[in-house]
Amino acid sequence: MLELKNVSFAVDADLGDREIIRDVSLTVPAGRLIAVTGPNGGGKSTLAKLIAGIEKPTEGRIVFLGEDITDKSVTERARLGISFAFQQPVRFKGIRVMDLIRIAAGKEITVADACAYLSAVGLCARDYIGREVNASLSGGELKRIEIATVLARGATLSVFDEPEAGIDLWSFRNLIEVFESMRAEVKDSSIIVISHQERILSIADEIVVLKDGAVDRHGPREEILPALIGTPSAVPECRPAEIASERRVFGQ
Amino acid sequence: MIKLDEIQKRILREVADLHEVPEGAFNIRSDGHSVGRQSTANIEILPKTDVSGLEIRIRPGTKNESVHIPVVMTKSGLKEVVYNDFFIGEGADVLIVAGCGIDNCGTADSEHDGIHRFYVGRGAKVKYVEKHYGSGDGKGKRILNPGTEVYQEEDSVVEMEMVQIKGVDDTERTTLATLKAGAKLLVRERLMTHGEQRAISKYDVRLNGDGASADVVSRSVARDDSFQKFDAKIAGNAPCSGHTECDSIIMDRGRILAVPGLEANDLDAALVHEAAIGKIAGDQIVKLMTLGLTESEAEEQIINGFLK
Numbered sequence: 424m425l426e427l428k429n430v431s432f433a434v435d436a437d438l439g440d441r442e443i444i445r446d447v448s449l450t451v452p453a454g455r456l457i458a459v460t461g462p463n464g465g466g467k468s469t470l471a472k473l474i475a476g477i478e479k480p481t482e483g484r485i486v487f488l489g490e491d492i493t494d495k496s497v498t499e500r501a502r503l504g505i506s507f508a509f510q511q512p513v514r515f516k517g518i519r520v521m522d523l524i525r526i527a528a529g530k531e532i533t534v535a536d537a538c539a540y541l542s543a544v545g546l547c548a549r550d551y552i553g554r555e556v557n558a559s560l561s562g563g564e565l566k567r568i569e570i571a572t573v574l575a576r577g578a579t580l581s582v583f584d585e586p587e588a589g590i591d592l593w594s595f596r597n598l599i600e601v602f603e604s605m606r607a608e609v610k611d612s613s614i615i616v617i618s619h620q621e622r623i624l625s626i627a628d629e630i631v632v633l634k635d636g637a638v639d640r641h642g643p644r645e646e647i648l649p650a651l652i653g654t655p656s657a658v659p660e661c662r663p664a665e666i667a668s669e670r671r672v673f674g675q
Numbered sequence: 676m677i678k679l680d681e682i683q684k685r686i687l688r689e690v691a692d693l694h695e696v697p698e699g700a701f702n703i704r705s706d707g708h709s710v711g712r713q714s715t716a717n718i719e720i721l722p723k724t725d726v727s728g729l730e731i732r733i734r735p736g737t738k739n740e741s742v743h744i745p746v747v748m749t750k751s752g753l754k755e756v757v758y759n760d761f762f763i764g765e766g767a768d769v770l771i772v773a774g775c776g777i778d779n780c781g782t783a784d785s786e787h788d789g790i791h792r793f794y795v796g797r798g799a800k801v802k803y804v805e806k807h808y809g810s811g812d813g814k815g816k817r818i819l820n821p822g823t824e825v826y827q828e829e830d831s832v833v834e835m836e837m838v839q840i841k842g843v844d845d846t847e848r849t850t851l852a853t854l855k856a857g858a859k860l861l862v863r864e865r866l867m868t869h870g871e872q873r874a875i876s877k878y879d880v881r882l883n884g885d886g887a888s889a890d891v892v893s894r895s896v897a898r899d900d901s902f903q904k905f906d907a908k909i910a911g912n913a914p915c916s917g918h919t920e921c922d923s924i925i926m927d928r929g930r931i932l933a934v935p936g937l938e939a940n941d942l943d944a945a946l947v948h949e950a951a952i953g954k955i956a957g958d959q960i961v962k963l964m965t966l967g968l969t970e971s972e973a974e975e976q977i978i979n980g981f982l983k
Contacts, residue, residue, distance in 0.1 A: 497964040506965070513962040516894075516922070517980030526976065527966045555980075572966060663714055 424613050425474065425502055425580055430483035432469055441510075443469045444480070445636040451580070453611040456602060458627035458644075460619055460656040466636040468510060471584045474615070475507035476500040487580070490603045506578030510585045510617075512569040515556045520568055525659040527575040540571040543604065545597050562589045570601060581605060582615045588621065595622045602626070621657040624648055632656060679703075679710075682778050690774030691745040700914075701743040702729055704757070718742055725920035728758035728790075731771075735764030735796060737915050743772045746789065748883045756788045765828075774806040777817040777843070778789075786818035795858075797828040803835045809842025816844040825848040826975020827858035829884065837864045839874065840982065847875045856884030856913070864893040865982045866927045868901035868929070878907040881945040882915035882944070891919045896978055897929030908936030911944025921950040924981060 432444040446465045451457055459467050472478040474485065476497040484493045492500055501507075515523070524537040538548030552617040554560065554566065566589050573581050587598060599622070602614055616623055624630055630647040634639040640647055651657035679687065683705055700718035703711045707727075714720050716912040717737040721730045731742060744759060779785045794800055809817035825833055840848065852860050860880065868874050880889045889909055897903050909917035921933040924941065955977050963973035 435709075475965055477965075497961060498967060498969050501965050501967040507966075509958075509962065513956070515959055515960045515977065515980060517983045518976065522976075523966075526963060526968060529967050576966065646683065 424453045424488060426486040427675055428484045430480045432473060432478060433481045443636050447638055451613050453613060455628045456614045457629045458624045459617045459631045461633035465633045467633050468584050471582050471617055475505060475581055504579035506573045506576040506581040508569050508573045508583045508586055512565040514558055518556050520556055521552045523572055524575045528573040528594050540574045543574055543601055544571045577609050578610050584617045587618060587620050599626055619656060619658050621659055624657050679813040682749050685775030686747045686778060687745055690776045690806040691743055691772050699741045703745055705747045707753060707755055724948045726758050732760045733763045733767050733769055737767040737769060741770040746787055748777045748785050748787055751779050751785055751813055752783030754786040758790045761793045762797045763795045763801055766798045768800040770802045775819055776808040778811040779815045779817050780811040780813040782814045784816040784818055788820040790822040792824045795827045795831040795833055800832045805837050807839040808844050815841060818845045819843050820847045821929045825852040829855045830857040833860045834861045840867045845873050849877045851879045853881045853883055856885040857886045858920055860889040862891040865893040867982060868903055869898040872901040875904045880909045882917055883912045885913050886905045889917045890914045893921045894981060896924045897931050898926040900928050902930045904932045906934040909946055910938040911946050912940045914941055914943030917946045919948045923952040924955055
């Protein structure tokens, strides 16, 4: 479905070019969930942005569904079926949650449809549908709305940049259900998730470890995960304090 | 029954959301003359005798009634100053819709300066909506200089919505308000300028009574080579609370000058000013592009939402 061929990405630094992605070649087959992990600063977010078209590679080609998309814009890639959930969701004054979901869906949708997406990410739809996507929403709420917009897109390839970061009380189980329902809804669709969370890595079909801008390891989960457990590339799902507060909220 | 031509109807739709002659009290002014007027049992509209304009008297206790006083100008080169005085009785609760649309296809400038004075009785509630609109492709400018004065008695509430989105070349708006104890003023201004337009908006709000409050919020967009100045002053002369906010987007070569002014003359006056001016955040455009919009569609969505 997606193929990165010898992709490199460099930025102008004070002392010559600094390479953030170095000669990455990667194939994402249809119908797979690929988790990308690795140390901080290893180039994971940049890789996601290169796929979405927010950054353009300095070298190499990107092929999506047989078409070379290296020179295509963010909009063109979106229309071809690539969806992207930001690590830090953007706020908009005046644009309501309903508006954003409608834009994501690319067509007129009913309030009931929009509510279904919000419910899927664990938000009480009635409370959110008319709200502005502005600073009055918490980081966790924004993060879930961001995921809801990706759901509404129904894309062939969805890229999530650390979707679990900041989702506070929302359980991992829900996030995993979201991934599963996305795969079920769009036939042969694939998901790329950037994450350190062991729980997310443990549902991936394949794991890619990115280190210093290059692919360090890539293979089926069964092969890659055991060696990662206990390292910063695969941390347990929640800190104990978070689990405790979650239990209080859900009355357990 | 009044007859309106298509241009008049279109302008009325833009400035007053009117599709036909309104219900309730109204006066429609077109090219310098009243073309229709209606008073109701509780709302009396009388023409002034000394100057051009109207005297609008709303009886105490009048509830859920509306007054529409739209102005339409379709002749090039017309200049007028109109004085409208509103006397709103104690405890009344009314909607007042004003607005001016100029269609100038000619070469001479057209100008309408509407001076509105509101005397708001104790405990009365007024919602005032004023929309400005300009159209026509003539070289003549479309000029609007509205002056608004608001005198609020104790515990009265005035909510003003001022909108100018398109087509007015030059505008200088001044709003003066004085508030007695417990009175409340809310202003929501939305402004978009383009081309070579120039818009100046000045507020002078005086909170004179215990517990008076004012909230003046402007959201604006300056595109092309246009210029805007937002000059909002709130004086707290008693224990009171005041807030002004100027939130603006600049595009192309647009320029905006925001001049905050707070004057606390009482120890218990709590006054806040906020101002932010900047171009559309790049990540907002990118986010909408990842949802399939083009860059210009994304900008349009952002501006539309911002000015909603």
